[in-house]
């Protein structure tokens with residue numbers, strides 16, 4: 001197990017003084033964020049978090065006194081060169097040569113797993129996680145909410161996987177319902193097989209729009225649609241095969257577009273799978289005495305505290321058919337049976353908060369204790385995302401727009417070098433820009449989208465991150481002299497180099513934070529700061545023609 005030698009060493013000294021096992025102290029020792037204004041200590045201990053059990057009176061002056069007393073009992077050693085106190089903290093300054101050596105060695109050793117192998121994660125049990133995200137509706141618009149769900153879900157899945165959890169990614173398509181009645185009836189009138197094959201998402205959407213319009217004027221079409229859907233529900237072979245056809249082609253295209261985003265799924269599920277199973281759920285609810293009939297003939301589950309139906313969830317229409325939530329109940333039960341997972345995560349926009357609260361609540365009422373391990377990761381709305389063609393209808397439109405705008409920016413920038421494949425580069429940078437913009441704030445916040453802001457080359461954008469990465473990589477290529485472990489750390493004592501090293505010390509804590517609250521903003525802000533610090537170091541410290549060690553510090557950031 002890779003361990004930060006500094007946290008360990010500080011913890012073991014503290015453990016002697018406080019008479020507590022070092023393992024309990026590790027998490028209370030954190031790397032101090034780098035500050036522009038003053039040189040900072042490297043680590044700090046939040047005294048309140050380790051002595052709270054021992055002290056009955058936690059009023060402020062007392063805490064400060066205890067902090068002072070604790071600091072007095074601690075001694076500098078070969079690792080710690082200075083001990084000081086702050087409000088409620090004991091601060092530790094690490095021997096700077098040791099700092100440079102240890103950080104660089106760790107980076108070389110762990111490579112792309114730097115931070116992930118930290119001892120902070122050693123007590124975290126490895127879990128089986130099922131995460132459902134993206135989940136668009138066939139024939140309907142792929143709206144910005146689906147884009148957010150796709151990239152946020154992918155972030156959570158990647159992070160959990162990187163930390164050693166077993167992750168299953170599910171896409172739960174909106175592939176059932178009256179829209180397929182209309183689509184089926186519409187396709188018979190306006191559809192074209194060739195177009196369906198070459199451009200399924202767009203063609204189905206067009207047919208859907210067309211048939212909706214036609215149905216408004218022509219009762220007959222409405223009837224045809226109802227017939228089609230009725231046949232579909234009755235599993236009529238021919239109708240079902242047409243539906244399957246729409247679904248298969250759509251998935252094929254989704255897979256291709258997700259690939260552009262670096263996203264994949266282990267399973268394409270969908271509402272269609274749970275048509276029959278939701279009838280079983282209704283029976284179960286009935287047997288458990290949870291189903292109540294309303295005057296309108298619908299069936300509801302009472303969710304109110306006083307059991308007076310002041311809060312309820314409708315699970316069956318008066319004609320006996322299931323609803324969105326009924327299918328979700330069936331899907332959740334099925335997923336748990338199939339994967340026997342520890343955690344089940346759903347990623348959608350916050351307009352579905354109540355839906356998921358009620359879903360989990362009903363599952364609990366049904367006696368499924370695991371409902372407590374279900375989690376809804378919800379996010380805010382994005383306003384104003386438009387392409388040059390107008391409103392966003394398809395995911396691909398957004399990706400193309402990001403790419404073409406980026407390509408244009410690259411062409412007009414004087415600093416852009418001749419590139420082998422400008423389209424591919426523009427695609428990668430454009431994507432990073434979209435993702436970083438989306439991940440900068442708290443997921444639950446709404447934000448106003450602006451292409452100009454997203455694609456700025458300076459400032460806190462994905463373009464800036466990619467730029468830094470490219471710059472450091474070319475530096476690495478230029479100065480590459482193997483990954484030497486024999487480092488002359490004396491060359492790394494300039495404050496700019498120290499700041500980079502100090503910042504690298506924090507990476508595992510940042511990862512830990514994001515893995516706990518599932519907010520990408522901690523990692524994004526960490527990376528932006530890292531890029532700014534690297535830019536300062538690059539500017540002030542001459543790399544070309546100077547000590548190779550210096551280049552190495554900058555190079556490792558590129559890893």
Ligand code: ARG
Nearest residue numbers: 135136137172173174328348
């Ligand atoms: N297809 C739904 C929509 O577009 C999202 C599905 C979310 N997942 C779920 N299990 N309900 O709104």
